[in-house]
Amino acid sequence: MVDLLRVLSLGVVVLWHWSLSLTQWNAAGALTMPNPIPDVPGGWAMTWVLQVMPVFFLVGGYANLAGWQAVTRDGAGARRFLAARMRRLLAPVLPWLACWVVFDVVVQAAGGRSVLAWGMAVLAPLWFLGVYAAVVAAVPLTARLHAAWGWRVLAALAVVVLAADAVRLGPGWGAPVTGLLGSLAVFLFAHQLGYFWRDGTLLRGGRRTAAAVTAVGLAALVLLTTLGPYSRSMVSVAGEATSNMFPTTAPIAALAVFQLGLALLARPWLAARLQRPRAWRAVVAANGLAMPVFVWHMTALVAFLWLYERAGFTLATEPTGGWWLTRPVWVVGPGLVLAAMLAVLSRCRRRRRGSEGQPRRG
Structure with missing residues (x-):
């Protein structure tokens, strides 16, 4: 089930970026991706399910605690754990980064603008992977704290999140630093929640526990977004004074609790479906x-965007009826480009492995 949730969470992120963003070039020539949430009545409610970044960190907490326990059982230490996790996390990033660096050098040599001038939307995978890498790097510490202090670690992280928000949104002291501190505490909180899933604490009591976790998360979300200075939307919305994602705020921590409760409620049903060999093979693949897919999905979007404009089409700036009708195009188009990219990368990888396996002459 954990593998399924990882796939679903990253899949939702990819599909959201492709099809539920008003992708366009602004007056400065930067790529921007506002969403249509303000134009959809009650659209903010969708983000309470479709903002799935907390799910990825919950799943990461589950998997990382399992990996840490396996390493410590074997008598190995933090170095072995971190080397294996970072290698798995960063391996897809290196060819992606190399391709963009080469492309940027070629474009600038030809008199064009640096890719960095296109806006950070192109480099969206980096911020997420950077935050996740920081959380993984802390596992040797957070796993030990979990074993020693349990729920008190979650409570301390929640206090840090609320304090950072209060300072930043109140008097505004040290906004960049408090924003970064609060954001890191939110994702550490979600990751730490996954530890309680892994160690079985949240599985005791069955559906009753799952329902209680769901209710607590939902109540916290309602209270924070109704009585607090927070947006109801869990994604950034143009024109709103505050964003819950940049910097990341307390409602995202509450969302992690709510979504964990939903996952626990769905667990028996999903586990039964995953007993089918075909379904399980699909999840593994x-x-x-x-x-x-996550690392390359924005590159595929930019490539399709270039093809789309060269074909004579113009990008919509408002979520009109026509824009909604074209949403399938923005799933299929980038999807085909991404499939071609991954096929080329796979072939290059096979050739490299084949050449490395060739016996040397001389």
Whole structure:
């Protein structure tokens, strides 16, 4: 089930970026991706399910605690754990980064603008992977704290999140630093929640516990977004004074609790479906592609965007009826480009492995 949730969470992110963003070039020539949430009545409610970044960190907490326990049982230490995790996390990033660096050098040599001038949307995978890498790097510490202090670690992280928000949104002291501190505490909180899933604490009591976790998360979300200074939307919305994602705020921590409760409620049903060999094989195959798909999905979008404009089409700036009708195009188009990219990368990888396996002459 954990593998399925990882695939689903990254899949939702990819599909959201492709089809539920008003992708366009602004007056400065930067690529921007506002969403249509303000134009959809009650659209903010969708983000309470479709903002799935907390799910990825929950699943990461589950998997990382399992990996840490396995390493410590074997008598190995933090170095072995971190080397294996970072290698798995960063391996898809290196060819992606190399391709963009080469492309940027060629474009600038030809008199064009640096890719960095296109806006950070192109480099969206980097911020997420950077935050996740920081959380993984902390596992040797957070796993030990979990074993020693349990729920008190979650409570301390929640206090840090709320304090950072209060300072930043109140008097505004040290906004960049408090924003970064609060954001890191939110994702550490979600990751730490996954530890309680892994160690079985949240599985005791069955559906009753799952329902209680769901209710607590939902109540916290309602209270924070109704009585607090927070947006109801869990994604950034143009024109709103505050964003819950940049910097990341307390409602995202509450969302992690709510979504964990939903996952626990769905667990028996999903586990039964995954007993089918065909379904499980599909999840395993998709899980193997999840990180490469995430790393390359924005590159595929930019490539399709270039083809789309060269074909004479113009980008919509408002979520009109016509824009909604074209949403399938923005799933299929980038999807085909991404499939071609991954096929080329796979072929290059096979050739490199083949050449490395060739006996040397001389």
